[in-house]
Amino acid sequence: MKKSYLALIAAVIISVAGVGTYRHNSSEDAPVNLSGEETLSVHYIDVGQGDSEFIRFPDGRNMLIDAGTSKAGEELLSYLDSQKVQRIDYLIATHPHADHIGSMSDVVKKYDIGEIYMPKAAATTKTYENLLTEIDKKGLSINTARANVDIINENGLSAIILAPNSQSYEDLNNYSAVVKLVYGNNSFLFTGDAEDISENEMLSAYADLKSDILKIGHHGSHSSTTDAFLDAVSPAAAIISCGKDNSYGHPHTETLNALSKRNITVYRTDQDGSIVLDCDGKTIQKR
Ligand SMILES: [Zn+2]
Ligand SMILES: [Zn+2]
Incomplete structure (x- = not known):
């Protein structure tokens, strides 16, 4: 899967123009029956210092990954x-930190929920317990999120979990x-907030990491986005979800330097607000 120079040139133009088109090498075979205007949209929602991504599939189904802080x-x-x-339709809590599941109990309360995926991580915070209570109240069950679990695996559309690969971690x-x-x-x-330990495990597991767009781990902290991981993903553009003037100093300079060294276009929720990318299976366009 070699990205065409076109995409790289486009990425450079975009960083100037602020409008993005990422095109895959058209000679690649699309294993799909994509007809005309079927658009998949990915919304990186500005939730301040936290994460929340909303994905709308062409057939109207959707997925929410994380739900920001309670604030x-x-x-x-x-x-x-x-x-x-x-x-x-698919609700994913990447991990039980409050900047990812802070408002998830509100989401569960308000909307009809299909499948829920969460890693088996023990947390004892009130936020986490509230979420479990709300899920329980609705009679919903939780699927364990771990490497090699298929959330969606259809002709031309898939959502596969690549991590966590181990049973337990310190962090x-x-x-x-x-x-x-x-x-x-x-x-x-x-x-999510996967750090170097998890990134290395994905590399060791030979996960197919290559992606057009990378949501940078842990809000751009230097604890994530190792050179080896970034080279394996080799994205045309990266999204950093973080709050304005956050107290963690996210994104860290090391991460920004690693991205700019590779000419990867960067969008940031603290600067750009919510970021929406539309794609038709061949081209990705920033809205
Ligand atoms: Zn976290
Ligand atoms: Zn976080």
């Missing part, structure tokens, strides 16, 4: 409402469910 709840729900969401961040979404020839990698 961002009102904004998140109104964003989802603006997208006319009534049901979340909750490494429990992060890492999801690779593939639509036709386009691919998106969502990494």
Whole structure:
């Protein structure tokens, strides 16, 4: 899977123009029956210092990965409402930190929920317990998120979990469910807060990491995005989800340097607000 120079040139132009088109090498075979205007949209929602990504599939189904902090709840729900969401078909909590599951109990309460995926990570926070209670109240069950679990595996559309690969970690961040979404020839990698330990495990497991768009791990912290991982993913563009003037100094300079050294276009929720990418299985366009 070699990216064409066109895509790289496009990525450079975009960083100037602020509008993006990422094109895959058209000679590649699309294992799909994509007809005309079937669009898949990925929304990297601005939830301040946290993560939340909403994906709308061409057939109307959707997926929500993480739900920001509890503070961002009102904004998140109104964003989802603006997208006319009534049901979340696939709800994924990458890991039980409050900047990822802070408003997830509100999401579970408000919408019809299909499948839920969460890693087996023990957490005892009130936020986490509230979420489990809400899930229980609705009579929903939780699927374990771990490497090699297929959330969706259909002709031309798949969402596969690539991490966590181990049973236990010292840091909750490494429990992060890492999801690779593939639509036709386009691919998106969502990494939660997975750090170098998990990244190395994915590399050791020979996971198919190559993706057009990378949601940078752990808000751009230097604890994630190793050179080896970034080279394996080799994205045309990267998204950093973080809050304005956050106290962690995210994104860290090391991460920004690694991205700029490779001419990877960077979008940041703290600077760009919510970021929406539309794709038809061949081309990805920033809205
Ligand atoms: Zn986080
Ligand atoms: Zn975290």
